[in-house]
Amino acid sequence: MVKPLNIYIKLIAITIGFVFLYQSCLNDPFMPEEFLNATIPSVETLKVTNKTATTITNNADCDNDGIPNGTEVTERGFCWSTGDSPEVTADNKIEVGEGLGAFTETVKSLLPNQTYRIRAYAINAKGIAYGDIEEVKTIKGLGVVKTLDVD
16 A cells, blocks of 8 residues: 555655746757847837828837847838738738848838828847837828830
């Protein structure tokens, strides 16, 4: 017959083992030490500076919020949607490079007289950061029309 004390000792040992196993899964043991406490970057969507019937020009600023161990920003840009909350997808984003600092870009091929929600984003090894959403309505009419010379 197994003594109750032995059962409790085994249960405690198994519980401690699972706690260590769980904790080891939380941190990637192969991740460089300087990244372990890093956070996602800070990105701020600034005001729209220009809009037409088919374009919106927006500005943003990406920084590490004074955090000395932030990981490198590998992609930054703008995403937009006619829905409530734009997120980064292949269909509704425009990349504007990498790293920290201010950036500006014009979103093109939009529909006239349509309300869009646009915001800046930045990606690093820890994840995706989004700026505040700006709601912008393109103007009525045609977009920019260029006349080309024909030879």
